[in-house]
Structures are given as C-alpha cells and as structure tokens.
Amino acid sequence: MSDRTTLDQPVPGHAVLLDLRAGGYAPSHADADAEAAVYRALAAPQPVGERRFLVVDDADRLIAHQRLYERLSSYGPAQIVCLAVGAPGERTLRRTLTLGPPPAGVLWLLDDFRGPDAGALRPLVDVLATPEVFDAVLRGLGRIVNGVAVPSVRILEHDLTDEARARAWRQAIEALTGPDVPTPASIGPVPGELALLLDESVPRSLAGHAWLPAHGRAGAQLSACEDALDEAIEGHARVRGAAGLFGAAGRDADLPGDLERLAQALVRFRNTVADAFALAGGTRPTIEERGLLRDRGVQLPEMPREITRTGIVPALRDHTHELIGRRLPLRSVAARLTALAARTAPAGSAARLSRLDAICGPEQLDRLTARHPFLTGGPAPSAAAVTGLLAAIAGLWTGVGWALGPAVGLLAALLAQRMGRRRPNRSPDGRLDGGGSTGTVPRLFGGLAGGLAGAGAGSWLGLPLWVGAPAFAVATIAVVLLALRDWTRGVDDWWDRADPEGAGRVLKEIQALVVTTAVHDWLFADVRHHCSDGAGAVARLLKGLAATAQAHGGKEDRDPYGWETPAPETGATTPAAGARRGEPTGWDWDDSADGAGYGADHGSWPGGGTSGGAWPGAPRFGGDDPHPATAPAPPTAPTPPAPAPKWLERRYGDGGPALVDTLNGDLVEGVVTLLDTCWAGIERDPGNAGRAPLDRQMNELLDETRTRLERDAAASPPPGRDRGERPDAARLTGVAPEAVARLIAAADDDPALTVPLCGPEHLRLLTHEPGAVRRVRFVPETMRRGTTGDDIWRGAVEDVVWTDSGRHAGVLRLVPLRADVVRTVREEEGGAP
Numbered sequence: 141m142s143d144r145t146t147l148d149q150p151v152p153g154h155a156v157l158l159d160l161r162a163g164g165y166a167p168s169h170a171d172a173d174a175e176a177a178v179y180r181a182l183a184a185p186q187p188v189g190e191r192r193f194l195v196v197d198d199a200d201r202l203i204a205h206q207r208l209y210e211r212l213s214s215y216g217p218a219q220i221v222c223l224a225v226g227a228p229g230e231r232t233l234r235r236t237l238t239l240g241p242p243p244a245g246v247l248w249l250l251d252d253f254r255g256p257d258a259g260a261l262r263p264l265v266d267v268l269a270t271p272e273v274f275d276a277v278l279r280g281l282g283r284i285v286n287g288v289a290v291p292s293v294r295i296l297e298h299d300l301t302d303e304a305r306a307r308a309w310r311q312a313i314e315a316l317t318g319p320d321v322p323t324p325a326s327i328g329p330v331p332g333e334l335a336l337l338l339d340e341s342v343p344r345s346l347a348g349h350a351w352l353p354a355h356g357r358a359g360a361q362l363s364a365c366e367d368a369l370d371e372a373i374e375g376h377a378r379v380r381g382a383a384g385l386f387g388a389a390g391r392d393a394d395l396p397g398d399l400e401r402l403a404q405a406l407v408r409f410r411n412t413v414a415d416a417f418a419l420a421g422g423t424r425p426t427i428e429e430r431g432l433l434r435d436r437g438v439q440l441p442e443m444p445r446e447i448t449r450t451g452i453v454p455a456l457r458d459h460t461h462e463l464i465g466r467r468l469p470l471r472s473v474a475a476r477l478t479a480l481a482a483r484t485a486p487a488g489s490a491a492r493l494s495r496l497d498a499i500c501g502p503e504q505l506d507r508l509t510a511r512h513p514f515l516t517g518g519p520a521p522s523a524a525a526v527t528g529l530l531a532a533i534a535g536l537w538t539g540v541g542w543a544l545g546p547a548v549g550l551l552a553a554l555l556a557q558r559m560g561r562r563r564p565n566r567s568p569d570g571r572l573d574g575g576g577s578t579g580t581v582p583r584l585f586g587g588l589a590g591g592l593a594g595a596g597a598g599s600w601l602g603l604p605l606w607v608g609a610p611a612f613a614v615a616t617i618a619v620v621l622l623a624l625r626d627w628t629r630g631v632d633d634w635w636d637r638a639d640p641e642g643a644g645r646v647l648k649e650i651q652a653l654v655v656t657t658a659v660h661d662w663l664f665a666d667v668r669h670h671c672s673d674g675a676g677a678v679a680r681l682l683k684g685l686a687a688t689a690q691a692h693g694g695k696e697d698r699d700p701y702g703w704e705t706p707a708p709e710t711g712a713t714t715p716a717a718g719a720r721r722g723e724p725t726g727w728d729w730d731d732s733a734d735g736a737g738y739g740a741d742h743g744s745w746p747g748g749g750t751s752g753g754a755w756p757g758a759p760r761f762g763g764d765d766p767h768p769a770t771a772p773a774p775p776t777a778p779t780p781p782a783p784a785p786k787w788l789e790r791r792y793g794d795g796g797p798a799l800v801d802t803l804n805g806d807l808v809e810g811v812v813t814l815l816d817t818c819w820a821g822i823e824r825d826p827g828n829a830g831r832a833p834l835d836r837q838m839n840e841l842l843d844e845t846r847t848r849l850e851r852d853a854a855a856s857p858p859p860g861r862d863r864g865e866r867p868d869a870a871r872l873t874g875v876a877p878e879a880v881a882r883l884i885a886a887a888d889d890d891p892a893l894t895v896p897l898c899g900p901e902h903l904r905l906l907t908h909e910p911g912a913v914r915r916v917r918f919v920p921e922t923m924r925r926g927t928t929g930d931d932i933w934r935g936a937v938e939d940v941v942w943t944d945s946g947r948h949a950g951v952l953r954l955v956p957l958r959a960d961v962v963r964t965v966r967e968e969e970g971g972a973p
Contacts, residue, residue: 142619153944155186155192155269158212159223160205162198176656178208184216191218194269197262199226199248202235203965211239221268223261227255228899233288234963245281246288248957250898250905261787263295263948264897272917272943273952280914280954286962289914290906292894295950296883297790298875298923299852304795309849312803316811318469323373323479334446337484337668340656343444351655358435358654361409363639363646368402372640380631381562382624385555390562394571396511399640403508406643410500412436413650415494417489417657420473425662433662440658447664450670453823455601460678460815463810465799470689473623474682481675487659494654498647504642512637514563516630517556523579526622527552528590535617536593537608542595544612548619555623556580560945578630633752672770673826681818681834685811686836787895793853793874798867802854803845810841810858834956848945855922856945869922869947877923878947884917884940887951894953915952917940920946 159182181193186795191210197205202224212218222239224246233248247268255262261631267273281287300308327338333550336343354357375393383476384390416436419429430440459480463473517523529547535545556578565574598608784790814837848854853872857863870876887893891913918941 141161151272152185154188154583155194155221155274156181157265157269158193160195160197160201160208162201169875174205176209178211180198182212184380184953190271190722191216192271192274193218193220193272194265195220195222195223195263198229199220199233200225202233202239202246206236206238206965209236209244210561213243217243219274221274221278222246223265223268223282224248225261226250227253228901230903231905232961232963233957234965235286235288239287240964241282241284241287242278244799245278245284247277247281247291247954248288248898249850250290250526250902252899253897255941259395260788263297263788264291264293266946267295267918267948267950270918270943270946272941273916275950276916276918276941277954280916283914284912284954284956285959286964288942288962289749289954289956290896290898290902292309292891292896292955293950293955294883294887294894295948296880297788297791297948298853298869298873298877299790299947300795300799300849300873301792303791304799304874305849305853308795308799308803309802309846310693312807313689315467315800315804316470316807317690317693318471321472321475323475323482327476327479327483327592330459331455333447333451334459334480334671334941337660337664337671338480340660342655342659343446345444345446346441348364349439351439351658352437352651353439356434356439358409358412358437360437360648361405361412362406363642365402365409368398369640369644369647372398372402372661376564376631376635378639379562380628380635383626384564385562385624392568393564393689394567395564395635396567396574396718399638401507402640403505403641406500406508406646407505410496410648411651413654414493414496416654417492419489423780425665438654438658440662441511443663444659449667449670450823452667453674453819453826455821456671456674456822457815459721461812464812465613467804467808470682470686470811473688474679476924477675477679477682481672481679483673484668484675486661486665489657492657492661495653496650499653500646504646507637507639508643509574510638511574512565512634513574514560514565514578516559516626516633517577517579518626520579520582523556524586526586527583527619528586528593530615530622531587531589531591531592532597534602534612535591535596536598536601536611537602537605538598538603541598541608542592545591545594546588548612548615549584549591551616552587552619553580553584553624555619556626559623559627559630565634574634576630576634578626582744586796589652621782667965670826674822674829676813677826677829677831678818681815681829681833682834685814685838687810688835689807689842692839692842705730730750733921741925765886773819785866785895787897789879791875795870796867796874798871799853802867804871806845806848806854806858807841810845811863814838814841829944852920852945852947855920855947863921866922868924869920872922873879877949879925880919882918883950887915891953894951896955905957907958909956916941916952916954917950918943918952919949920944923949933956 158177160177186192193210195212202222209222220239220243222235222244224233224235226233226248229251230251233246235246238244239246249261249551251260268277281289287403330338350359352362354360354363372395375395375398377396378384378389379393384393416433416438419425419436425433425440431439460473460477463476464470468476529553531545531549533542534548537544557580560576560578560580563574563576565576566572747958814834818829818832818834819838821832832842844858845854848856849856853869855866855869855872857866867875883893896906898905917939921942921944926943
C-alpha cells in the first residue's frame with residue numbers, strides 16, 4: 141500500500157485507512173489498541189461532507205467491533221467500506237447493521253491474506269482508497285443483498301523500476317539545486333525599478349533639476365572655473381594668429397595668468413565637492429545633512445516618482461520568479477541575486493572620493509599650472525637651413541643681392557626674436573614665464589650665410605632683373621609666412637601641453653559625478669539598502685533550500701511505505717534481504733494448497749500475471765511472519781523476489797521523457813510557493829528575513845513530491861493544483877497504456893479475466909443469479925491523456941471510473957453471497973471490544 145492510504149500521510153479526498161485487526165496494520169501502530177486507532181482515523185483531515193473510511197478487520201471480529209464502527213459516525217455521517225479478512229475455514233459472515241447499506245458495505249476476502257501472504261492485500265487497498273473507486277464500490281454494495289460481496293479482481297499496475305525512480309529523483313534534485321557557482325559579473329536584464337539602481341542614469345523627472353545652483357558655494361565656484369576657462373580659450377584664439385604675432389592682442393594677452401586662475405578655481409570647486417561627499421555615510425541624508433549640503437551649494441530634490449521603496453520587493457519578487465521560471469538552478473539564481481545585492485548596496489558618497497581624485501587629481505592640476513616652454517622653428521640645423529635657402533634666393537638679384545640676401549636672413553631672425561618676446565607662456569609683467577626657444581641665432585647665421593652665398597651666385601651667373609626681383613619678393617614673403625606658421629604651431633603646441641580644455645572635461649565629469657552621487661548615494665540610499673538587503677535575503681533563502689534539497693536527495697532511498705526490517709541486535713532498519721523495497725520474502729501464490737482453484741491460468745494475458753515480481757512496498761501483515769525481523773536472510777543467499785498474485789499484473793518502466801522535467805517543475809513551483817510566504821517578511825525587515833530557515837517546509841515539499849513519485853510516478857499534481865497540461869502516465873513511466881485499454885474492453889466479454897479472492901471451496905457460497913454481480917472498471921485519468929490521445933479508449937464503455945490519480949487500473953467484480961451465508965446481528969453479541 142502506498143503512502144496515500146496511510147494514516148500519517150492522508151491525501152485529501154482519499155479514504156482514511158483504519159486497521160482493526162489483531163496485530164495492527166502498520167508497525168508504528170502495532171502496539172496501539174483498536175480504540176486509539178479509531179481516534180487517529182477520526183482526527184485525519186477529510187473534505188467537508190465527504191468522510192470515507194476504509195477499514196481492514198478480521199471477519200470474525202466485526203461484531204466485537206460494533207461500537208468502534210458506530211464511533212466512526214460520531215462526527216457526522218460517514219461512509220465505510222470494510223475489508224473483512226476471513227480464514228479459509230469460514231463459511232458464514234456475521235455483521236452488524238452498522239455495516240449495512242447504504243452508508244457501509246463489506247468485502248469478504250476469503251483468500252489467505254494473513255501472515256506472510258498479507259502483502260498481497262496492499263494493491264487492493266490502494267485501489268479502494270481512491271475516492272472514485274471507493275464511491276463506485278459502495279454504490280455497488282448498496283445494490284447487493286445485505287451489502288456483502290466477495291471481490292473478483294484483475295489489476296494492472298504501471299510503475300517505475302527502483303533504479304528509474306531513484307535516478308529520476310536524483311536528476312530532479314540536481315536540476316533544482318545546481319552546482320555551486322561563483323558570483324557572476326553580469327546580472328542580466330532586470331525589471332525597470334531595479335535597473336535604475338544598477339546604472340548611473342538619472343530619472344527623467346530629475347533631468348532639469350539644478351543640482352549646483354549659481355547662488356550656492358559650489359555653483360559660484362563652478363561659474364568661476366567656467367569663466368576662467370572661457371577667458372583662457374578666448375585669449376588663445378587671439379594669440380595664435382597674425383594678431384598675436386604682429387598686433388596688440390599678443391602683447392596684452394596673459395594666458396599663463398588665465399590658466400593659473402583656472403587651476404585655482406578648479407581646486408576650490410573640487411575641494412567643495414569633496415567636502416560634500418564626505419558628509420554622507422551611505423544613508424539617505426537627514427534634514428540636518430541636507431542643510432549642510434545646501435551650505436556647500438548642493439541642492440537635493442524630493443524623491444523621484446520613478447522609484448519608491450514600496451516597489452522594490454515586488455520588482456525583486458518578479459525578477460526572482462522570472463529566473464526560477466526559466467528553470468535556472470536555485471544556486472544560480474542565488475548567485476545572480478548575490479551579485480544584485482552587491483551592485484545595489486550603497487557604499488556612501490565618501491567612496492566617490494577616489495573617483496573624484498581620478499577625475500581631478502594632482503596630475504591634472506600640475507599639467508595645467510606647469511611652466512611649459514614655448515618651442516618653435518624646429519631643430520636648429522633645420523631652422524638655419526630653411527632660412528639660409530630663402531636668403532640665398534633673395535641674394536640672386538645681381539648687384540643688390542649682396543644687401544638683400546643677408547637682409548632676408550636678418551628679417552627671419554627678427555621675427556624669431558619677436559616670437560620669443562611675445563611667447564604665450566609669459567605674462568606681460570614677466571611674473572609667469574615658462575621660457576623657450578624660437579631659433580633666433582640659427583636663423584640669423586643661416587640667413588647671413590645663405591644671403592652671401594646667393595649674392596655670389598647671382599653675380600657669377602649675371603641673372604637679369606626680371607629674375608632677381610621676383611626671387612627677392614618670394615623669399616621675403618616666404619620668410620614672413622613661415623614665421624607666422626611657426627608661431628601658430630608653437631602656440632597650439634604649448635596650449636595642448638597645458639591642456640586647459642581638459643579642465644572643461646573635468647568640470648563636466650565632476651558635475652556628472654555630483655548628480656550620480658546625489659541620486660544614487662543620497663536620494664536612493666534607503667531604496668538601495670532595501671533592495672540589497674532583500675536580494676541578499678532571497679539569495680540566502682535559496683541557498684538554504686538548495687542545501688536542504690541536496691541533503692534530502694542524498695539520503696538512502698527510503699522505504700516509501702515504512703516497512704523495513706530491523707537489523708539484528710542494534711535494531712537498525714535494513715531492507716529485507718532479497719526483496720525489492722520492503723517486499724515480503726516468502727510469499728508465493730502457488731504455495732497455496734488450492735492455488736489452482738482460483739480459475740484459469742491467465743499468464744497468457746499480455747505481460748503475464750506472474751511476470752512482474754513482488755509488489756513494491758508490500759508489508760508483512762499480522763504477527764505470523766515466518767521470517768522474523770531479527771533473523772533476516774543472509775546477504776550471501778538472498779531470497780528471490782516473490783511473484784505477484786495472478787490477479788495482479790505489474791509493468792515497470794524505466795521512466796518516460798517527461799518524468800524528470802515534471803518532478804523538477806513540481807519542485808520549482810513548490811519553491812516559488814514557499815518563497816511567496818516570505819515576501820511580506822522581506823518587505824518588512826529584509827535584513828533578517830533571509831535568516832529564518834525553511835528547512836521544515838522544504839522537507840515537507842520534498843517528501844510530498846517524493847511520495848507522489850512513489851505513489852503514481854508523479855502523475856497526480858501537487859495538492860491544490862490543477863492538472864492542467866500535466867503529462868500522461870505513459871510519458872512519465874515509459875509504459876504504454878494499451879494493455880489497460882484492452883483489459884477494460886475485454887472485461888465485457890470475458891468475466892473469467894478476474895480472479896475471485898476466495899478458495900475453490902468457497903465457490904458454493906457465492907450466488908449464481910444472473911445480473912446479480914456488480915462491476916467497477918477503473919482507470920487513472922492520466923492513462924488516457926497526453927500524446928497517446930483518446931483513440932485507444934474509443935471503444936471504452938461509459939461506466940468506466942476515471943480516477944484522479946493512482947498507478948492501478950483494472951476491473952473489480954462484486955459477487956454477492958447466498959442469503960443464508962450472511963447473518964445480520966441486530967444487537968451487540970460480542971460485548972465491548
């Protein structure tokens with residue numbers, strides 16, 4: 141019998157199992173008396189108006205337990221199906237009116253279901269505990285005289301092999317938890333509310349806000365910086381051309397002073413910003429801190445409408461659900477949330493000082509105020525050569541070339557001397573001077589030498605006037621233009637080395653840093669704390685859930701039905717030797733003396749009645765077990781698994797393609813449900829919400845999912861969840877349902893397919909009235925859904941009972957007894973139980 145019918149783990153809607161036999165039904169209740177068993181059954185939760193009890197009792201104790209059956213109705217009307225286990229020698233059944241129809245009925249089992257053979261009863265109990273079959277059987281018994289019948293059954297069981305079940309469970313747990321992963325550098329896409337906290341963008345509603353108003357200290361210093369920069373740029377524009385070399389603009393300009401004033405203003409502005417950054421400590425500024433920031437010229441607005449603290453946890457919940465919904469392992473989701481927590485945690489505006497130093501550090505200021513030399517004309521040899529060449533061209537004029545050639549060289553030297561006097565790195569008063577070189581001497585000597593050489597060449601060649609005069613004019617103009625070019629290049633080169641325009645970029649970066657700091661370190665400080673703490677709390681919860689799941693998945697495969705054998709001396713539980721999980725080790729249908737009298741051998745039926753091995757999890761009922769728990773079979777000589785009874789056919793699959801995904805999906809949805817109970821606490825106190833362990837709830841989820849895996853290969857959905865598009869049983873077990881369809885269809889024409897649960901000596905006790913037999917055909921709903929379609933069920937009759945869950949399908953025939961076999965006792969005869 142599976143966990144679904146145990147008293148400790150009742151499934152809503154299913155009949156509550158109650159064992160009143162001598163010795164008890166479950167080992168954990170073996171020493172409990174029948175009275176306590178009834179109270180436990182009454183305490184089991186059941187739907188309102190649907191109180192079902194499946195009672196297993198000794199047939200000869202029904203009268204003695206009359207008051208116990210009456211007590212089952214003490215909390216309201218109850219429906220009772222009693223499995224009365226009889227002995228081979230019994231020929232009559234005595235029962236009270238309490239067990240009469242319509243609220244109750246009795247199935248008399250005259251087969252040998254005692255001692256080591258009691259495990260064969262478990263599949264039948266599984267079937268009858270299903271609410272749909274329970275109700276159909278009770279209705280059938282209500283149409284039978286006295287409400288007593290002997291069942292004749294044929295059951296097909298579709299299940300997983302132990303190896304497939306263990307493998308699927310392990311893979312589902314691994315898919316749920318995942319391996320340990322490092323914190324990723326990239327967080328990936330997040331909801332808009334969280335994205336505002338990850339980048340350094342400014343909300344649209346604050347785009348036009350004046351963070352540094354002009355009337356404040358920082359704003360005034362910023363304006364001074366901008367004014368000094370504008371003056372320097374304007375002065376550079378005047379100096380770099382012909383006006384700077386030949387006009388009054390070059391004489392009056394004071395570029396070194398402008399740069400000095402710019403550097404001083406920049407230092408003051410940078411120090412004011414650094415002072416403001418040092419005020420806040422990672423929390424939203426108080427009223428006093430806002431006043432201090434205003435004193436330094438920083439004006440903070442109110443909280444922007446794009447983000448609020450109340451919207452953070454819902455956004456965090458949506459993000460977590462989205463990650464889990466993508467079937468990312470819990471540890472991967474936790475790693476991403478840990479990265480989110482680290483990225484959103486406010487470090488305080490004081491942490492921005494290092495960024496401020498990188499933007500406006502000593503190197504930038506030193507470069508601006510350094511005394512850079514003014515260099516022009518190039519290397520001395522090239523300056524002398526160029527000037528000498530031009531002077532030689534001017535000296536080609538025959539006769540006067542002796543004067544004109546050296547004069548051009550002298551002109552080049554005078555222009556170089558003028559560049560030196562008006563160099564841009566020298567203040568008019570001489571206070572600031574970076575020095576430099578304009579190549580005056582090389583130009584002078586090169587010009588004189590070249591002029592004399594050109595005059596000599598002109599006299600020797602005797603060139604006419606129309607050659608010498610243009611040559612002189614060209615040389616003179618070239619000297620002037622080359623001087624102007626050298627002046628402009630020299631001014632621009634000095635300006636680039638001082639890089640005043642870089643100060644403009646520094647000002648923009650400092651302003652952007654102030655805005656970023658004000659938004660993300662001051663305005664958003666509480667929101668960032670809330671998000672960081674919340675993301676960290678969820679990450680801790682997910683890591684804890686993953687650890688719990690991994691520990692749960694690493695346990696030894698437990699006996700799902702609780703039937704284990706205590707080891708000798710120590711009392712430790714070990715599986716019974718030679719049996720599958722909890723199987724009986726000595727039961728054999730054919731060991732019965734009258735085993736052949738149960739009808740024709742149906743081994744030719746597809747799958748064979750004895751081809752499946754013993755039923756998994758079958759316990760040893762009663763106290764007559766010939767294989768005591770203290771003397772298990774030695775491992776060196778295991779007992780082979782017992783065959784199934786002829787009325788039970790087992791088909792074990794290796795797991796279908798949807799099994800692992802279905803299990804993982806159930807676990808993922810369960811984890812989401814667990815987290816849903818924590819969001820309110822995370823919203824209220826995220827710093828401590830993730831420290832409350834969910835081990836108990838997670839173990840309950842794992843136990844419930846594992847129970848459904850054991851019960852019906854997870855074909856039934858979790859409690860309270862719709863079946864929806866859940867895969868069919870074939871895709872979960874890997875066993876096709878065609879054999880079930882053939883059995884259901886063949887039951888109309890071949891009653892011999894079912895096996896009476898009585899011996900041949902009891903056949904004369906059964907009635908042979910035509911039409912007296914009631915039949916219940918039952919199939920789990922999951923066996924007719926999914927990829928196989930409904931074609932194989934097209935010929936199914938209308939009276940098939942489609943059960944909501946389960947792994948058993950088949951036919952149950954209720955055969956009435958002769959009228960003289962059942963005695964109804966109207967008053968208690970056996971005394972108190």
